[in-house]
Amino acid sequence: MSIKGKAFIAGVYEHPGRHLPDRTLPQIHADVALGALADAGLSTSDVDAYYSAGDAPGFGVLSMVDYLGLDCHYVNDTETGGSSYLVHAQHAATAIAAGHIDVALITLAGKPRTGGDAPGGSGRAGGAPEAPFESQWGMSVPGGYALAAQRHMHEFGTTSEQLAEIKVAASTHAQHNPQAFLQDVVSVDEVLESPMISDPLHRLDCCVITDGGGAMVIVSESVANRLTRHAIPILGTGSFVKSSQSGRIDLTHTGAVRSGPLAFAEAGVTPNDIDYVSVYDSFTITVLITLEDLGFCERGAGGQFVASGALRAPHGELPFNTDGGGLCNNHPANRGGMTKVIEAVRQLRNEAHTEVQVPDCELAVAHGTGGSLATRSASSTMVLGRSL
């Protein structure tokens, strides 16, 4: 059974806030849930399935179903870090294709800018079997990704200037987004002159830290057909957990080498067919490696590919993250998967900002990466179409 064409993204919503000290976490979940349902033309009474991850407070989906006043016979709290929401979308599409549900609501919310616990089931971390061998070395999040960047540079000659171009392209897009956390266009030199965090990653190689969230509503064909809003068909999905590879970790690729081909095959398309891509951008190196893994360029050639200006909208070879992405716009709850889907939907609806709208955008990819490239991570890829 394939999910191709069985499920549709009928509503999306990105919280406009980037610093929300006066809203509770459940309130932000509610803000985005109601926003996405309104976008679809639906209400909470239509929802029969609810998904969230470690960012859902309290008892997770139980607490949130209760708080939002939902009647659900299908819930799921799969936790794969920042890619969770793409995995949820895949699971929702599967359940819709099986005829189990009609309207799935997926929410993300968090307040890392305000402070407080990071999402991700910190209560579980203490018992992780790997913890006694990984938690003693002062590995910050950037430090872990820096290890991947160093190895990629060593093997393929990738340069800091090439990585910086990814940030530059994101910033040229973000200047058109009035809600973007960072709206100033930056140059390669400005990236290289920003403080070094962990070699070779500078501050401007890192994503922003923002409060906020987002939501999407995924519906069956019968529901999509009675809505007036343009619903975006899900054409293909693929996910893969890349382990630490039995202690022989290769830091130069991600699980996208497996999730991407699954999603493209299900959709019946190739990377060459894609008009726009939302690539997970926790760090510039995340983008570069993922583009290689998804087959948008040859392995090891990511540096040259991005330096060619390929990522710049609207006329680059492969415009990416036209909202400014996690590098400039928003990385709510330290998780970028939801906003990746949202901007892909905007592009396919022809509702991105006119300066960055890709002409005749028919096929888009949204891709999420969760966990850490330095240890274990989960990749999830979704191919979306303007129409079936």
Added chain:
Amino acid sequence: MKLPAKAAQPNSENLPFFEGAEQGDLVLPRCNDCEFVIWFPREICPECGSQNVSWFKASGKGSIYSSTVTRRIPGGWSKVTPFVLAYVELDEGPRVMTNIVECDPEHVSIGDRVEAVFEEATNRDGESGPPLLRFRVTES
């Protein structure tokens, strides 16, 4: 500067690794069925799924697979920047996350040969615990 040294809390599954560390030895698990050298230490072989595992004394030598100089970090580690976070590929195969110590951080490179050093570690109550497996460069 001496890096923070938080002692791990061994459990019944990984205890032989930490008992080895107390003696200054790198002790690793190996699968008795497929001979795979297992990392991180556990009593299941991630290659073949066997729980038939025994422990052996490894060489403690390897080379740097990747390394980064961390210059900005929140919390206690901010007091010891710049420091080197690395993956060391042991001569027995596993790639092990660690720190490179007793070095000038600006002169640590991928490919450098290294050897294990076991550094004293203490738990939250200040009591000594199993030493930490770090590495120093022997040949760059």
